[in-house]
Amino acid sequence: MTRKSSTGDSVTRSTIRDVAARAGVSASTVSRVLGGDYPVSATTRTSVMRAVRELDYVADARAKAIAGVGTPTLAFVLDDITGPSFALMAHGVEREATRLGHLSLVCSTDGDTAHELEFVEMMRAQRAAAVILVGGTADTPEYRTRTARIADSLASVGSRLVLCGRPPLAPGTPVTVIEYDNEGGAYALCAHVLAQGHQRVLFLGGRHDHTTAQGRERGYTAAHRARGLEPDPALRLHGDFTRDSGHRLMRQALSQGLEFTAVMAATDMVAAGALTALHEAGLSAPGDVSLAGYDDIPFARDLHPALTTVHVPYEELGRLAVRTVLGRTPDDPDEHLLLGTHVVVRNSVAAVTASTPGSPSAPGSSGGPGTSGRPRKP
Amino acid sequence: MTRKSSTGDSVTRSTIRDVAARAGVSASTVSRVLGGDYPVSATTRTSVMRAVRELDYVADARAKAIAGVGTPTLAFVLDDITGPSFALMAHGVEREATRLGHLSLVCSTDGDTAHELEFVEMMRAQRAAAVILVGGTADTPEYRTRTARIADSLASVGSRLVLCGRPPLAPGTPVTVIEYDNEGGAYALCAHVLAQGHQRVLFLGGRHDHTTAQGRERGYTAAHRARGLEPDPALRLHGDFTRDSGHRLMRQALSQGLEFTAVMAATDMVAAGALTALHEAGLSAPGDVSLAGYDDIPFARDLHPALTTVHVPYEELGRLAVRTVLGRTPDDPDEHLLLGTHVVVRNSVAAVTASTPGSPSAPGSSGGPGTSGRPRKP
DNA sequence: AACACTTCGGCAACCGGTTCCCGTGCGGAG
DNA sequence: CTCCGCACGGGAACCGGTTGCCGAAGTGTT
Numbered sequence: 001m002t003r004k005s006s007t008g009d010s011v012t013r014s015t016i017r018d019v020a021a022r023a024g025v026s027a028s029t030v031s032r033v034l035g036g037d038y039p040v041s042a043t044t045r046t047s048v049m050r051a052v053r054e055l056d057y058v059a060d061a062r063a064k065a066i067a068g069v070g071t072p073t074l075a076f077v078l079d080d081i082t083g084p085s086f087a088l089m090a091h092g093v094e095r096e097a098t099r100l101g102h103l104s105l106v107c108s109t110d111g112d113t114a115h116e117l118e119f120v121e122m123m124r125a126q127r128a129a130a131v132i133l134v135g136g137t138a139d140t141p142e143y144r145t146r147t148a149r150i151a152d153s154l155a156s157v158g159s160r161l162v163l164c165g166r167p168p169l170a171p172g173t174p175v176t177v178i179e180y181d182n183e184g185g186a187y188a189l190c191a192h193v194l195a196q197g198h199q200r201v202l203f204l205g206g207r208h209d210h211t212t213a214q215g216r217e218r219g220y221t222a223a224h225r226a227r228g229l230e231p232d233p234a235l236r237l238h239g240d241f242t243r244d245s246g247h248r249l250m251r252q253a254l255s256q257g258l259e260f261t262a263v264m265a266a267t268d269m270v271a272a273g274a275l276t277a278l279h280e281a282g283l284s285a286p287g288d289v290s291l292a293g294y295d296d297i298p299f300a301r302d303l304h305p306a307l308t309t310v311h312v313p314y315e316e317l318g319r320l321a322v323r324t325v326l327g328r329t330p331d332d333p334d335e336h337l338l339l340g341t342h343v344v345v346r347n348s349v350a351a352v353t354a355s356t357p358g359s360p361s362a363p364g365s366s367g368g369p370g371t372s373g374r375p376r377k378p
Numbered sequence: 379m380t381r382k383s384s385t386g387d388s389v390t391r392s393t394i395r396d397v398a399a400r401a402g403v404s405a406s407t408v409s410r411v412l413g414g415d416y417p418v419s420a421t422t423r424t425s426v427m428r429a430v431r432e433l434d435y436v437a438d439a440r441a442k443a444i445a446g447v448g449t450p451t452l453a454f455v456l457d458d459i460t461g462p463s464f465a466l467m468a469h470g471v472e473r474e475a476t477r478l479g480h481l482s483l484v485c486s487t488d489g490d491t492a493h494e495l496e497f498v499e500m501m502r503a504q505r506a507a508a509v510i511l512v513g514g515t516a517d518t519p520e521y522r523t524r525t526a527r528i529a530d531s532l533a534s535v536g537s538r539l540v541l542c543g544r545p546p547l548a549p550g551t552p553v554t555v556i557e558y559d560n561e562g563g564a565y566a567l568c569a570h571v572l573a574q575g576h577q578r579v580l581f582l583g584g585r586h587d588h589t590t591a592q593g594r595e596r597g598y599t600a601a602h603r604a605r606g607l608e609p610d611p612a613l614r615l616h617g618d619f620t621r622d623s624g625h626r627l628m629r630q631a632l633s634q635g636l637e638f639t640a641v642m643a644a645t646d647m648v649a650a651g652a653l654t655a656l657h658e659a660g661l662s663a664p665g666d667v668s669l670a671g672y673d674d675i676p677f678a679r680d681l682h683p684a685l686t687t688v689h690v691p692y693e694e695l696g697r698l699a700v701r702t703v704l705g706r707t708p709d710d711p712d713e714h715l716l717l718g719t720h721v722v723v724r725n726s727v728a729a730v731t732a733s734t735p736g737s738p739s740a741p742g743s744s745g746g747p748g749t750s751g752r753p754r755k756p
Numbered sequence: 757a758a759c760a761c762t763t764c765g766g767c768a769a770c771c772g773g774t775t776c777c778c779g780t781g782c783g784g785a786g
Numbered sequence: 787c788t789c790c791g792c793a794c795g796g797g798a799a800c801c802g803g804t805t806g807c808c809g810a811a812g813t814g815t816t
Contacts, residue, residue, distance in 0.1 A: 013535055015802060026766050031804055038805090039763060056531055061503040062440040063802040067771050073483075080469065082676075087465045091458065094486055098493075103500065105451075106484045108472055115476075122481065125439040153434055157391055243680060272680040279682055298460070302621060302650040304657055304682040393772060404796050409774055416775095417793060441772040445801050 014055040023051035034059065065127070072129035074322060075105040076164075077119050079135050083241070083269070084297035085314050089134045089164060092318025100326055102129065113143070120150050124157050130176075130325040134164040134318070136212030144169055151175045160328070164321045167211050168336055176328070178321045178337045182212055185310040185341035186219025187226075189292055190264055192308070192343055194227055197352035198262040198290060203236045204249050204274055205266045213241075216266050216294060235260060239270070246273030254281050261289060261352050268293035268300050268309055275303055275348075286350035296344055306346035313339055392433040401429035412437060443505070450507040452700060453483040454542075455497050457513050461619070461647070462675035463692050467512045467542060470696025478704055480507065491521070498528050502535050508554075508703040512542040512696070514590030522547055529553045538706070542699045545589050546714055554706070556699045556715045560590055563688040563719035564597025565604075567670055568642055570686070570721055572605055575730035576640035576668060581614045582627050582652055583644045591619075594644050594672060613638060617648070624651025632659050639667060639730050646671035646678050646687055653681055653726075664728035674722055684724035691717055 020027040025044055032038035033048040040048075051057075064070035074097045078086045090106065097104045105128065109115040116133070123131045131154055137143060148169050151161040155174040163169075163177040193201055203220050206213030217236070224231045237253060239245030246265055250273065253260070265271035271293030278285055285291045285305055293300060296311035317339060324335055398405045403422055410416035411426040418426075429435075442448035452475045456464045468484065475482045483506065487493040494511070501509045509532055515521060526547050529539040533552040541547075541555040571579055581598050584591030595614070602609045615631060617623030624643055628651065631638070643649035649671030656663055663669045663683055671678060674689035695717060702713055 016804095017802085027803080028767080028805075029765055032765085035804080038765095041764065044765080056534055058499065058503045058535070060444065060505060060802055061500070062443045062505065063771090064804080065440045065771095066438065066444060066773085067802085067804045069804065081459065081472065082462075082465050082469050084460075084462075087460050090484075091460050091486060094459065094484060095488075098485060103483050103504070104485070105481055106468075106472060107476060107482070108469060110473075121436065122439070125436045126481070127438060127440065156434055157436070243676065272677065276680050276682070276684070298621065299650065299677050299680075302654050302677075302681065304654070306654070394774095395772085405773080406775075406797080407795060410795085413774080419794065422795080438772055441801090442774080443801095444803085445772085445774045447774065 014057050016057075016059065019048065019051045019055055019057050022055065023048045071101050071103075072127060073103040073105055074130055074132070074326075075107070075119075075123040075126070075128040076132040076134055076318075077107040077109060077116060077123075078133075079111055080108055081106070084299065085267070085295045085312065086135055088297075088314035089318040092315035092320075093132060093134070093164075093322055094318075095315075096319040096322040100322065102322075102326070113137075113146075117146070117150070120154070124154060124159060127157060128159055130160045130162055130322070132162040132164050132318075132321050132325070133166060134321075136166055136210050138207060138209045139167065139211045139214070140209065147175075148173045160325055162321050162325050164317060165212070172334075174334065176321070176325050176335045178317055178324065178335075178339070180312050180317060180339040181341050182215025183219040183222070185294065185312070185343065186216040186264075187223045188219075188341075189294065189308075189310045189343045190220045190223035191226065192345070193262050193264060193290065193292055193349055194223060194229070196262075196290065196349060198349075199229065199352075200232065200235060200260040201262040201264050202253055202258065202260040203231070203264050203266075204246055204270050205236060205238045206241045206245075206270075208238045210241075213238075213266050220264060234258065241267045241269055243269045243273035243276075246270030246275075247277045248273070250274035250277035251281075254278075254283075262349060263289060263291045265291070265293050268295045268297045268307060271307055271309070271348075272299070272303060275307075286348050290349035290352075292349050301346070303348070305348040308344070308346045308349045310341050310343045312341050392435050394435075394437065397426065397429045397433055397435050400433065401426045449479050449481075450505060451481040451483055452508055452510070452704075453485070453497075453501040453504070453506040454510040454512055454696075455485040455487060455494060455501075456511075457489055458486055459484070462677065463645070463673045463690065464513055466675075466692035467696040470693035470698075471510060471512070471542075471700055472696075473693075474697040474700040478700065480700075480704070491515075491524075495524070495528070498532070502532060502537060505535060506537055508538045508540055508700070510540040510542050510696075510699050510703070511544060512699075514544055514588050516585060516587045517545065517589045517592070518587065525553075526551045536708075538703055540699050540703050542695060543590070550712075552712065554699075554703050554713045556695055556702065556713075556717070558690050558695060558717040559719050560593025561597040561600070563690070563721065564594040564642075564672065565601045566597075566719075567672065567686075567688045567721045568598045568601035569604065570723065571640050571642060571668065571670055571727055572601060572607070574640075574668065574727060576727075577607065577730075578610065578613060578638040579640040579642050580631055580636065580638040581609070581642050581644075582624055582648050583614060583616045584619045584623075584648075586616045588619075591616075591644050598642060612636065619645045619647055621647045621651035624648030624653075625655045626651070628652040628655035629659075632656075632661075640727060641667060641669045643669070643671050646673045646675045646685060649685055649687070649726075650677070650681060653685075664726050668727035668730075670727050679724070681726070683726045686722065686724045686727045688719050688721045690719050 016027050016030050020030045030048050033040050033045050061070055076093050081087055081090055094104045107119040151173050154161050161175045168177045169175055205217055221231055237249045239249050263274055265274055271291055293307045293309035296309045300307040300309050394405050394408050398408045408426055411418050411423050439448055454471050459465055459468055472482045485497040498509055529551045532539050539553045546555045547553055583595055615627045617627050641652055643652055649669055671685045671687035674687045678685040678687050
């Protein structure tokens with residue numbers, strides 16, 4: 001049995017024929033014993049099982065796959081698993097996939113769309129049951145045509161593209177999309193902030209061509225307009241979705257003397273960075289400035305003050321994505337699900353008072369936020 | 379070409395023989411054109427390539443794998459991708475794997491060791507190049523024998539087990555382990571806290587049989603002893619590594635009137651939960667109580683006060699794990715790497731003053747932490 | 757005793773690739 | 787003009803499984 005015992009026992013890598021030989025039967029019989037349904041006599045069964053056990057044999061899943069048996073795997077590609085909301089989605093995808101008996105392949109692109117293409121090609125080669133693209137992206141015409149092409153090429157090998165947290169493509173493209181309502185959530189959140197009497201709310205956004213950021217910004221604008229307000233363009237700052245971006249943007253806003261009594265961040269991460277910048281400037285929330293986030297990541301509760309934000313059912317989103325795509329027959333119409341969100345009120349946004357002051361003494365920053373809750377004419 | 383065009387174009391799923399037929403050559407030629415090295419005339423090459431393009435053909439990676447070509451995949455199984463430190467490791471693993479041209483399979487066990495076994499069996503079937511178990515675990519004799527068996531069974535199919543952030547098994551077990559220094563980090567951190575004059579520091583631990591928690595607790599104890607102190611057993615509370623656990627434990631500690639002037643949490647997540655519990659009780663850090671964490675998750679900076687903690691190179695850990703295992707030849711000795719950690723001092727632990735008070739008014743809790751920085755005789 | 761029917765196991769083809777081995781047709785060297 | 791070698795391409799075996807089909811027993815019926 002030992003082919004080359006240089007160090008301890010060697011690699012065995014036994015095949016089905018090895019098992020067959022040891023049990024004194026043919027390979028087909030072994031396959032049938034393992035497969036289950038075919039009638040096999042009790043004596044052969046036990047002798048085969050004994051050989052399997054002795055050799056510690058496991059059928060090669062790739063060989064089974066190629067023979068058309070076995071469960072195909074699922075793939076999901078995302079920006080960076082490190083982001084809390086991505087992690088949540090990934091968890092949902094993975095949990096549901098394994099619950100349904102599928103393996104999950106994961107790829108991070110780190111925002112590199114070229115990587116995205118490479119990955120999809122690999123997944124196509126793997127004959128993955130589905131490829132799930134999670135998270136928003138820069139929405140350019142080039143992106144749309146590229147993604148549509150991806151959808152087609154996946155469909156051509158019997159796989160399927162799923163867009164999770166990303167807007168749909170042109171109708172007729174073979175794609176499943178599961179979204180959540182960015183605009184609606186932002187609208188509700190901003191309405192809540194405005195209802196507290198704030199009139200100048202700073203928007204800390206992501207990249208301005210990013211679908212998620214755009215949706216949230218639309219909600220911000222719409223909420224203002226619904227109250228007959230027109231948000232000051234100077235109050236929109238763009239960066240990315242990291243805490244560092246929020247930190248930087250907030251410092252910048254403070255140092256250039258922007259006037260505002262509340263801040264609405266595009267994500268909780270951005271809010272977290274903004275909050276520390278506020279603290280560093282000697283300002284408190286919500287005493288001096290109210291602050292709201294978006295995503296309701298687990299950590300939102302542990303910021304001080306606990307962050308008012310909008311809850312997005314990220315994990316459910318991932319779960320739903322795989323359930324939908326796996327429970328699909330080829331001729332089903334293309335699905336498009338839109339999940340709702342809701343704002344969760346915590347302690348970081350307070351009513352504006354007549355005396356909501358600017359920074360009493362903001363060290364290192366010239367001028368704090370607006371010292372009066374009453375801005376110039378809207 | 380269209381087999382059944384019920385809705386738009388049908389599934390093509392073209393094989394290498396389809397390409398060969400279309401190009402008017404044999405399958406072997408197509409394989410050689412795609413493979414690269416074999417001499418093929420320019421005219422055949424272009425005609426083959428044209429057929430490939432027209433059919434949008436991609437070779438089936440599984441078939442290649444079974445034929446002994448193509449890159450094997452890598453698998454990593456972890457508790458819950460949602461935990462920030464896990465996510466960091468996962469990111470490191472995934473990044474390094476794809477950099478080296480490998481795909482990564484991911485599985486979460488949610489702490490269920492039975493799942494762990496199932497997954498490993500699946501990975502064995504997949505003939506994964508390596509299976510990386512990340513994160514600490516409950517260290518029981520049963521665990522050790524089970525894991526050793528896993529290591530052997532993986533080795534028998536030419537795969538290999540990697541333990542990442544988990545202690546080694548019995549010598550001779552075919553396993554690669556990459557650890558970081560829990561005890562040393564906790565020692566250094568606790569020494570820092572003690573050097574600030576604290577003498578009663580509350581330890582908020584994880585499960586007492588969990589390897590990571592144990593290491594950190596050992597460091598906590600050792601740091602005390604190095605100063606001639608013996609930590610009060612009543613000051614060790616055990617839970618798990620979640621923020622909720624930290625929250626609950628801290629509430630419990632406050633409500634039962636435990637005396638302490640500093641808190642050392644087993645993880646930053648626990649610290650975060652503990653901090654909000656402190657806040658909820660009307661206590662401030664580090665004014666009333668100093669607080670330290672462990673892991674240096676990205677969020678640690680955004681707590682208020684910014685958390686003093688010990689930095690663990692999680693991402694590097696993951697990266698190193700795959701680099702080590704992939705750059706291995708079968709007869710190499712079993713590796714065991716131990717990465718260093720270092721404490722990062724922020725604002726959450728302060729020197730104890732003569733007047734470091736208990737809770738001025740802790741609502742809902744009967745009695746705050748010790749009102750005197752001076753405990754009974756150590 | 758002959759017959760049909762069921763139970764059970766082996767042969768061989770197939771899944772989609774790769775690669776060894778060999779045969780052809782071409783060119784250049786002697 | 788012959789011979790040799792090389793460039794090129796095809797047939798077939800193989801990787802490790804599954805499964806349709808068929809034949810050999812064993813059993814029950816008339």
